[in-house]
Amino acid sequence: MFFGCCILKSGKEREEVEEKLKRITGKLIREHSLEEEEYRYLIDHREDARDPLAREARRVTEQIYGDEIFVRGLIEFTNICRNDCLYCGIRNSNENVERYRLTEKQILDCCAEGYELGYRTFVLQGGEDGYFSDEVLVPLIRKIRREYPECAITLSIGERERASYQALFDAGADRYLLRHETADEGHYRKLHPEGMSFRHRMNCLRELREIGYAVGAGFMVGSPFQTSRELAEDLKFIETFRPEMCGIGPFIPHRDTPFRNEPAGTLELTCFLLSVIRLAWPSVLLPATTALGTIDPRGREKGVLSGANVVMPNLSPTEVRRNYELYNDKICMGDESAQCRSCLDMRMRTVGRRVVTNRGDLRRTPREEMNEEESRGRNGTE
């Protein structure tokens, strides 16, 4: 079928690899599931599987979402964070960052501008900033919910207590993004300081789902110490946990972090993994991330051609954007929100896609609906 050349010692070995790849990719396309070992093999031998899988991922995306691209208006409302994740440019111990918090009025102004521009999802993203307690956030979320009843409100504000997640949900938030960063506990410990807990983070994701949020997980591609083994664990986690959204982007080092000299992740591997994720969990909402656009001028378009169907332009006031630099050289730092929107419209048109004005909810395939019902029945929730 589609496997060309592999750099191998003998023709026989090459044939064996081709056969195995054929079997694994066929299984992924048919069953949307692989063993961890198979994911690993696919990553390690991806050269000849890349293009056919991207084609198949595009076909599956178009089958479910047509030519539609969903947009989320990103409001980075605080860059203050109590944590010290080793890869993050706004980590607590970075003294070179000018810290800011948007006021409630500034946040509401961003929503108003976003609504005018056609956004029907607002993503409130920030560090773990103790100032934004439930007492501050609940009234804010209620206001946004009242003002924009047809819009989705997504939160991306890190780890909190279950009761807090519940209070924010009851106030009107309906989605929550919490990248798991890595599904391997040992790897997690190498990316985070003592005191941050892999289990707590994973438990947060489970609690968010139990409460009723549409959940977004995700991980960095090419983060320090990551091998195909860790990536295979990430893929298996996404396949089985089935977050409604999965944000993956290349790791990009920041000059003020301990990982400043580490190499960045690649566009090639990120795009390949986007295709694999689309095939492992076909309905997933899959953003072509800003990080992808940062390492390649057409990174987001290439992400879409690999199976992505969401973009997340920035709605934050331009004067604070440069202070929300999670990694160096982040794009769109100075562009007005309207510029970002029209730039993305144009970019998506170049790859045959159309940015649409709606909430952009997940659309399950009939087969996924059936599996879901079966699993609810098995768990006795019906």
Ligand code: SF4
């Ligand atoms: S990654 Fe998130 S939690 Fe970690 S330091 Fe950065 S903003 Fe804080």
